[in-house]
Amino acid sequence: MESIKSKKITAVWIITILTLFVVSIVLGILMRLNQGGVIEQTPVAFYVNMTTHGLTMIGIWFVAGMMAVNFLLQRYVKTSHTVNILALVFTVVGVLMLWTSTFIGKFHAGWTFLYPLPFKIMWAKWATPVFYLALVVLVVGWLIWCLSLIAQILKKYSISQTFAWQHFKKNPKVETPPFILISMITLVGITTCLIAAVVLVALTAAEYFSKGAFVNDALLMKNLTYFFGHTIANEMLYLGLAVIYELFSEISGRPKWKTTWYVAIAWNFTLVFILTAFFHHLYMDFVQPEGLQIVGQLASYFASLPAAGVTVFSIFIAVYRTKINWSLPNLLFFIGTAGWVIGGLGAVIDATISNNVVLHNTLWVPAHFHTYNAMGNVLFSLGFFYWFATLDTEKIYSGKGTKLILSLLLIGGIGFLLAFYIAGADSIPRRYSNYPPELAAGIPLATMGAAFATIYLIGILIFFFNISKGCLKILSSPSS
Amino acid sequence: MFKNTFLTILIAGGCFLASGQEAPLSTGEEGNIYQKIYNAPLVTSTKQATSFEKLRKEKPLLLGLIFTRCSGVCNPFLLQLKENLQFAANNNSVNVVVLSFDPRDSITDMNSLAQRLDLENDLQWTFAVTDSILPLIQSVGFSPVWDSAKQQYDHDAFLVGINKDGYITKKLIGVRSANDLSLLISSVNNIFSPTYRLPGTNALFSCFNYDPTTGKNTPGLGLLFIALPAVVTVLLLILLSYFNAPKVG
Numbered sequence: 024m025e026s027i028k029s030k031k032i033t034a035v036w037i038i039t040i041l042t043l044f045v046v047s048i049v050l051g052i053l054m055r056l057n058q059g060g061v062i063e064q065t066p067v068a069f070y071v072n073m074t075t076h077g078l079t080m081i082g083i084w085f086v087a088g089m090m091a092v093n094f095l096l097q098r099y100v101k102t103s104h105t106v107n108i109l110a111l112v113f114t115v116v117g118v119l120m121l122w123t124s125t126f127i128g129k130f131h132a133g134w135t136f137l138y139p140l141p142f143k144i145m146w147a148k149w150a151t152p153v154f155y156l157a158l159v160v161l162v163v164g165w166l167i168w169c170l171s172l173i174a175q176i177l178k179k180y181s182i183s184q185t186f187a188w189q190h191f192k193k194n195p196k197v198e199t200p201p202f203i204l205i206s207m208i209t210l211v212g213i214t215t216c217l218i219a220a221v222v223l224v225a226l227t228a229a230e231y232f233s234k235g236a237f238v239n240d241a242l243l244m245k246n247l248t249y250f251f252g253h254t255i256a257n258e259m260l261y262l263g264l265a266v267i268y269e270l271f272s273e274i275s276g277r278p279k280w281k282t283t284w285y286v287a288i289a290w291n292f293t294l295v296f297i298l299t300a301f302f303h304h305l306y307m308d309f310v311q312p313e314g315l316q317i318v319g320q321l322a323s324y325f326a327s328l329p330a331a332g333v334t335v336f337s338i339f340i341a342v343y344r345t346k347i348n349w350s351l352p353n354l355l356f357f358i359g360t361a362g363w364v365i366g367g368l369g370a371v372i373d374a375t376i377s378n379n380v381v382l383h384n385t386l387w388v389p390a391h392f393h394t395y396n397a398m399g400n401v402l403f404s405l406g407f408f409y410w411f412a413t414l415d416t417e418k419i420y421s422g423k424g425t426k427l428i429l430s431l432l433l434i435g436g437i438g439f440l441l442a443f444y445i446a447g448a449d450s451i452p453r454r455y456s457n458y459p460p461e462l463a464a465g466i467p468l469a470t471m472g473a474a475f476a477t478i479y480l481i482g483i484l485i486f487f488f489n490i491s492k493g494c495l496k497i498l499s500s501p502s503s
Numbered sequence: 504m505f506k507n508t509f510l511t512i513l514i515a516g517g518c519f520l521a522s523g524q525e526a527p528l529s530t531g532e533e534g535n536i537y538q539k540i541y542n543a544p545l546v547t548s549t550k551q552a553t554s555f556e557k558l559r560k561e562k563p564l565l566l567g568l569i570f571t572r573c574s575g576v577c578n579p580f581l582l583q584l585k586e587n588l589q590f591a592a593n594n595n596s597v598n599v600v601v602l603s604f605d606p607r608d609s610i611t612d613m614n615s616l617a618q619r620l621d622l623e624n625d626l627q628w629t630f631a632v633t634d635s636i637l638p639l640i641q642s643v644g645f646s647p648v649w650d651s652a653k654q655q656y657d658h659d660a661f662l663v664g665i666n667k668d669g670y671i672t673k674k675l676i677g678v679r680s681a682n683d684l685s686l687l688i689s690s691v692n693n694i695f696s697p698t699y700r701l702p703g704t705n706a707l708f709s710c711f712n713y714d715p716t717t718g719k720n721t722p723g724l725g726l727l728f729i730a731l732p733a734v735v736t737v738l739l740l741i742l743l744s745y746f747n748a749p750k751v752g
Contacts, residue, residue, distance in 0.1 A: 219732040
């Protein structure tokens with residue numbers, strides 16, 4: 024079971040993540056206010072904020088999923104406290120280095136840092152190597168964490184058991200808990216994309232230090248960038264799903280979910296599809312062979328089907344005509360699943376080649392990924408945070424508090440996302456710091472987005488304030 | 504003579520001043536792309552007053568900048584352009600404006616040039632002069648330099664593509680092939696043209712190797728790097744499984 028040491032580090036993780044989340048939301052609001060003409064930022068300031076916002080958000084919600092899985096995994100296997108602390112240190116150092124490269128060095132190549140942009144120095148010369156060093160620190164820390172968790176799982180379960188292959192047959196002798204299956208599938212996917220990041224950084228460093236003797240292939244670098252970037256942004260959702268599989272039924276007062284043959288098959292397929300879906304980021308790259316573009320479209324379709332279908336089905340069955348103990352965590356899980364599905368549909372629409380011709384690089388793209396993050400994965404993690412903060416104490420919220428937080432998150436989140444979707448459907452491009460007269464329709468929508476994002480931020484601040492009591496209580500409790 | 508010297512100084516001074524401004528004037532093909540061309544008033548061979556705005560609204564434009572007293576590149580440039588245009592794809596989708604950047608040139612001089620090239624009755628071609636040459640050449644990034652010893656301008660063969668909205672979409676410097684001209688015509692018609700960096704000896708890990716003789720791509724070493732993360736992960740899993748195997752019994 025979870026030790027007090029483990030609870031303390033988890034509390035530190037939660038406070039760190041929510042602090043960084045608040046700062047990143049503020050950066051996002053500043054960007055939308057600038058696009059709306061309410062404030063005036065220089066283009067450099069805008070793109071610095073965009074780079075910092077994107078990478079910090081990806082980073083914090085990835086580690087939010089990881090630390091939740093790490094915490095819950097202790098119900099099944101022993102995990103390393105040292106590695107958990109190491110991951111925390113590497114994450115904090117990595118984020119500080121990243122912010123140094125952006126806020127001080129003015130590095131602003133976007134969170135995708137697409138080759139060869141980082142080599143086109145429009146910022147302090149040292150900012151490019153510091154940015155890549157930050158990536159190295161983050162990737163190495165997370166890779167060690169992943170491999171450590173995988174190793175611990177493999178101490179108790181064989182490879183075939185972790186992937187639940189015995190469930191393909193009738194009456195398996197050993198049952199693989201859904202949490203172990205999903206965690207393993209996701210950790211393997213994360214390991215793969217982190218290794219892609221290592222290859223990417225190694226090739227970048229080779230070019231950087233070769234002084235022209237070696238140059239990279241832009242197509243290879245783009246493939247590797249999205250192999251890492253797209254995959255990690257998606258895998259972090261699956262970490263959240265692992266938490267839901269473990270906690271939703273428990274919090275709702277329902278029997279624990281079990282691994283069935285279709286759950287096992289669905290998640291095994293998910294591993295393959297999620298690792299090949301990134302090809303849909305290269306539809307506009309004419310040199311990419313058509314076969315890979317088709318793989319990208321099909322994998323995008325199929326990646327969403329098994330996990331989403333099975334999860335939505337499981338949750339629907341769990342709540343349909345059933346007495347549920349609704350509380351903030353399972354409501355967040357439930358609403359988060361809806362947000363994840365809606366964002367996923369937006370993603371599938373965009374991943375369809377014929378639609379992508381129209382929607383590519385419009386605000387539709389941030390619309391869908393903000394949907395399954397801000398109204399999906401973030402809510403999964405918030406549900407875990409609340410459940411964790413109230414583990415050893417009576418519930419902090421009254422019914423009114425729960426309603427207020429949910430209302431603010433829902434109204435703020437939906438309004439903020441609508442502004443993106445409407446603008447995307449109107450072909451307003453993404454990544455514009457200001458809109459020229461031809462794109463004037465984007466201006467009021469950006470202001471609207473900022474206003475609703477502020478409502479969402481207020482909801483987060485109230486949530487943070489409330490659960491920080493629980494986290495601080497855990498931190499101040501005696502160690503033994 | 505005085506007028507010529509004065510305007511030459513004005514052009515050179517303008518170029519110099521522009522180089523110190525926030526948006527530097529580039530003489531390369533990359534400069535001034537997606538900027539609007541200055542809407543200069545034009546006097547055409549029919550002696551009718553018009554402007555760039557009126558002309559480009561009819562059809563996208565190819566603008567050639569020349570001067571009639573040129574003893575260098577202007578004539579071969581125009582002759583080659585005339586010939587290439589016949590073979591370029593979608594050649595009827597554009598009009599050509601030949602504009603003098605030399606203040607000494609009159610519309611009569613331009614008409615003579617059109618006759619010499621046998622283009623005086625070709626509706627696709629317009630020969631023109633303007634009294635606003637300085638802002639115009641600044642807007643396209645063209646920088647002729649007056650050589651007083653030779654009494655000639657030192658300048659590039661310079662062809663600018665302008666789409667129907669007045670934006671410079673592509674420029675060609677030098678006497679170029681029909682293929683390059685086709686790319687320019689596609690550009691002003693907002694048609695996508697695939698381009699890519701040619702492989703060099705310093706690019707070791709290309710995903711595909713292009714063979715210019717066959718025009719075909721073959722898989723390259725770079726593809727292995729895309730597969731590498733999955734291969735390494737499988738190996739790591741096997742290793743971790745081997746060293747952490749569950750204890751039986």
